[in-house]
Amino acid sequence: MTTFALDTATPDPALALVGPDGLLAEAWLGRTPGGGRRVLESAHHLLAMAGTPVDAVDEVVVGVGPGGFTGIRIGIATALGLGQALGIPVHGASTLEALALGAAVARRSSDELVAPVIDARRRQVFAAVYAVEGEGYLHEVVAPAAWDPDDLARALEGHAPVVMAGDGADLVPLCAGCRRAAPGALDRVRAADLVARVRAGGPLPVAPQYLRLPDAEENRLRREREAAAT
């Protein structure tokens, strides 16, 4: 089984090729604007580097977010296009869960919880809290949601000790018993962790986790509520 995995939900899109005996190759696009618009080009280079023709891929795993809307769509459209043309399965995996698995090495003890945090723009973050059990296994303590950073900090205090990781961790005020993982590799998604998550916990539907309505829909609902209130 050769699995191609990609995640373009964050500003540091990630790719991996995983064989039956483990990781064959992995790459990041680097901090790049445009939501991973270069992801197929990078995938082509990764496959060439690994000596694996695209036809030899048996399944695709894609990060479904949360994160940047355009990036999530490019990733999923690319995954589904590959799956459709090759006639192979495409599985979804949570970007936050992959981030949590990667950040688990920063824990000081195995009962410290992990809070992956992604910058959602507009002074919000996408975050969740997990108890990581290792090898792709984790337990969801707080479900993924869009948070105001102050509210998240208050929520985390109730779950301390918690370690935060991800490009949104800096936006969240520190609370008692909370800390941030040292930045660097722990702040980015590893695509191989998506595969680990699917193998350990089963796949998610290949549907974007936007966690936020389009602005126009938000405004329409607000107008409806206001009209109902008067």
Next chain:
Amino acid sequence: MTDLVLAIETSCDETAAAVVQGRAILSNVIASQADLHAVYGGVVPEVAARHHLTTVNAVVDEALDRAGVGLAQVDRIAVTRRPGLIGALLVGVATAKALAYAARKDLVMADHLHGHVAACWLDPVALDPPFVSLTASGGHTRLDLVEDYAHPVLLGQTLDDAAGEAIDKGARLLGIPYPGGPGLEALAGQGDATAFDFPVGLRSRGPDDLDFSFAGVKTALLYATRELGDDGVADRRADLAASYQEAIVRPLADRLMRAADAAGVPAVSIGGGVAANGRLRALVQEGAERRGLRVAIPDRTLCTDNAAMIAAAAHFTPAIAWPEFVGEDAMATAPPGGIAA
């Protein structure tokens, strides 16, 4: 089978795929999102992009099924790369690139406006150059001289609103729900087009001027409705609609004829969403007959956004060989002059 093209179009609010062989349309599948956007009174880019993603693979499957071909038999894949809503375009481009990459097909990055012009190349219209083409839609209003389908030459375009945009805005002023085109046309059919003297959408800078302007007409309608008041508008909605429609479609037809005269071509064509308007079709037919010109008016499905027209444009656009297209990207805007093959 040869020259079999699978085309994908997601530039605005239609998710479309088609299979075309030479000039023959084997399938032309269009999933319209119009109902989704109606509650907002216009196309919402984020809503459009979200819906394209949930629909595009099924639409591609359906197009292949209806054509009775598998992806393996396709010679080339084509996709709209510009202009349009960037988030919407990116879904189609990412899908087409991945399909072409995995199936080892060459890819054509086609231009949406080129597609509207090239729709006339398809059967049964099968118009041969030279001719002058009018494209009028919610996003564009332009005249092109087509001496060669590969390189349409821009003759004139709107200086402000697109014709379809003016129609939608006017429809909204008259309380017609989005999309306003069909509703406005139906209402106009019951009214008197000479009842109100709206400035026609011509900005006259001399007899050679082939540009359009529709901002003034829209403003004139706004003032007329204010002057009439709610009751007055209710009484005269049909006359307002008829006069307004005339002020938009008549200059389109007139400038098309003027351009054909100037270019000395034997034929004219119309395309784009506004080309579905019955009054415009009648005026173009009438004007062309008077001049002894041949008229190409494609079926309504080929006038509004569709993927068969993208396959037609792809016929005249160089393909990018596998796997060189992997770095190709979508673009929101067209280059100066508009159509680039």
